[in-house]
Amino acid sequence: MIPANISQLCDLMASGRLRIDVVLLQVTGPDAAGNYNAGLGIECLREAIEGARLVIAQLNPALPWTDGDTLIEPGLIDILVPAEHKLVEVPVRTIGRSSGRLRNVSRVGAGSRDDRARIGQILRR
Numbered sequence: 001m002i003p004a005n006i007s008q009l010c011d012l013m014a015s016g017r018l019r020i021d022v023v024l025l026q027v028t029g030p031d032a033a034g035n036y037n038a039g040l041g042i043e044c045l046r047e048a049i050e051g052a053r054l055v056i057a058q059l060n061p062a063l064p065w066t067d068g069d070t071l072i073e074p075g076l077i078d079i080l081v082p083a084e085h086k087l088v089e090v091p092v093r094t095i096g097r098s099s100g101r102l103r104n105v106s107r108v109g110a111g112s113r114d115d116r117a118r119i120g121q122i123l124r125r
Contacts, residue, residue: 013047023052027072028063036072039063049076058083 004012012018025045027036036057038045046069049055056079057072074080 010044010047013044013051016051018051020048020052022054022056023048024056025049025058025072026060026063027057027077028059028061028065030074031065034074036074036077037063037065038070038072039066042068042070054078056081060084060087062087 002009002012002018004018009018013020023045025038027038029036031037036059049072055077057077059080059082061084
């Protein structure tokens with residue numbers, strides 16, 4: 001447990017108040033310049049890498065190369081482990097009863113002020 005809001009984590013890591021021992025990440029690459037790419041999930045990754053004592057990267061060519069602040073310089077990686085794996089895919093949920101409830105709530109919310117009082121009744125159905 002970290003007694004902080006999730007929006008504060010990057011600043012806490014950057015300031016050194018939240019110390020990171022080991023960063024485990026997955027990368028793809030390298031590109032022509034020798035840089036790796038962290039793909040999709042990069043929230044606070046730069047701050048975590050800069051403050052970590054050890055950075056271990058799994059090199060997976062199946063990871064998509066993405067644009068943005070996703071480049072990882074090779075000098076930041078302490079251990080590079082080649083391991084090709086399929087990416088985990090989360091199945092798409094089919095529209096069910098709860099989705100119908102959300103549609104009803106959105107219709108009511110777009111209506112008059114009196115209609116908004118019925119939202120609780122719709123959710124209890």
